[in-house]
Amino acid sequence: MSVVKMKLNGKAVNGDVEARTLLVDFIRQNLGMTGTHVGCDTSQCGACVVHVNGKAIKSCTILAVACESADVTTVEGLAKGGDLHAMQAAFKEHHGLQCGFCTPGMIMSAIDIVKRNGKNVSEDVIRRELSGNICRCTGYHNIVKAVQAGAANM
Amino acid sequence: MENFNYHRPATVLAAAAMLKKSKDGKYMGGGHTLLPTMKQGLAAPTDIIDLTAIKNFGGIKVSKSIVTIKAGTTHMEVAASKDIKKAIPALAEMAGKIGGVHVRHKGTIGGSIANADPAADYPSACLGLGATIETNKRKIEADKFFTGMFETALKAGEIITAVHFPIPKKSAHQKFPNPASRYALTGVFLSQDGKGKVRVGVTGAAASAFRATEIEAALTKDFSAKSASSVKIAAKGLMSDMHATAAYRAHLVSVLAGRAAAAAK
Structure with missing residues (x-):
């Protein structure tokens, strides 16, 4: 066991982890923050997407110890007080979810897409860049609509 | 784990x-x-x-005739590089088709090449462009690097530090992605240099990436889509699995080479 320290949603955090502890397990089990989900645990579904140093990555496929001193943002870090982030509000407004399991990952990926492609990101780019996030209930039409609307309001 | x-x-x-x-x-x-x-x-x-914490392990340098990508450079960095888009657009395009965004944010060129997955994209680019792979010990030509399924010429402990790609006159990448994994069910990277020499790198079709020399010969004579796609590739020695038979992959090699020849720029 060793101590890992990082910044999570702007706050300094630390915890005892084994070398093999995945970032997602550190976030969920050590820190008790369950907004980040584990879907497939095989780097495919994207339910576990968080931002590490500003980049969207799958937290099931990175070691917690590799995130020493990193700046990590999870879905819990988006809302300001009671105000939802523009992307969260857009998912609510456009029914971009049904069961909601994939939503944290979708939203973290969506924000990353807008950061790299701008507010006027095309539907084609959104669809292509959401390929690493899988939804098993709504289909993707409303998710894509939500991302486009959220992008415009970011 | x-x-x-x-x-x-x-x-x-x-x-x-x-x-x-x-x-x-x-x-x-x-x-x-x-x-x-x-x-x-x-x-x-x-x-x-x-x-990944090694200092100066990543980075891109483009000279007049060579694109050098250091081993720790991520696929996203290659896909987004304005210099590479200008020098070898097909290489940036190819990097942008590896996995999904999250994979491209983490995966590195050195890792991909050292791992030598039979369906990885970079090996086809290395062969199709005639790259040189630099390690902490020596320089290895791509033609001598990929030796088998997940096998390379790397010796125990050797570390890839950079890959050097000669800038061709034109090049193109075409891939039939496995719809589930985005790995290449078959992928083709071809290039033509200033002297008219053609190279065709193929991935996903056999245990290891290889050069389709029959298509290279056809394209050297006549650089056209029809010339490439009319070459019949033998299915013998290619992979068969639940996703595609060897015959299907052999067919894909010619079809994708034809499309690449048409798209080359």
Whole structure:
């Protein structure tokens, strides 16, 4: 066991982890923050997407110890007080979810897409860049609509 | 996943020393093959030597005739590089088609090439462009690098530090992605240099990436889509699995080479 320290949603955090502890397990089990989900645990579904140093990555496929001193943002870090982030509000407004399991990952990926492609990101780019996030209930039409609307309001 | 000792060296020299000292250590780049493999219990190294904290391990340099990509450069960085888009647009395009966004944010060129997955994209670009792979010990031509399924010319402990791609006159990449994994069911990277020499690198079709020399000969005579797509590739020696038969992959090689010849710029 060793101590890992990082910044999570702007706050300094630390915890005892084994070398093999995945970032997602550190976030969920050590820190008790369950907004980040584990879907497939095989780097495919994207339910576990968080931002590490500003980049969207799958937290099931990175070691917690590799995130020493990193700046990590999870879905819990988006809302300001009671105000939802523009992307969260857009998912609510456009029914971009049904069961909601994939939503944290979708939203973290969506924000990353807008950061790299701008507010006027095309539907084609959104669809292509959401390929690493899988939804098993709504289909993707409303998710894509939500991302486009959220992008415009970011 | 079995536990292991984790190391995060700051230099290539230190990394090589750590591997040597370990019982059964492994280098790790982006970790997007190694960690899933360890989760499945298919690998259980005693030590992980994380190369991503090595200083100046990533970076892109484009000269008049060569694109140099350092080993720690991520697929996203290659896909987004304005200099590479200008020098070898097909290479940037290819990097942008590896996995999904999250994979491209972590996966590195050095890791991909060292791992030599039979369906990875970079090996086809290395062969199709005639790249030179530089390690902490020597320089290896791409033609001598990929030796088998997950096998390369790398010796134990050797670390890829950079890949040098000669800038061709024109090039193109075409891939039939496996719809589930985005790995190449078959992929073709072709180029033509200033002297008219054509190279065609193929991935996903056999145990290891290879050059389609019959298509190279046809394109050298007549650089056209029809010339490439009318070459019949033998299915013998190609892979058959639940996704595609060897005959289907052989057919894909010609079809994709034809499309690449048409798209080359």
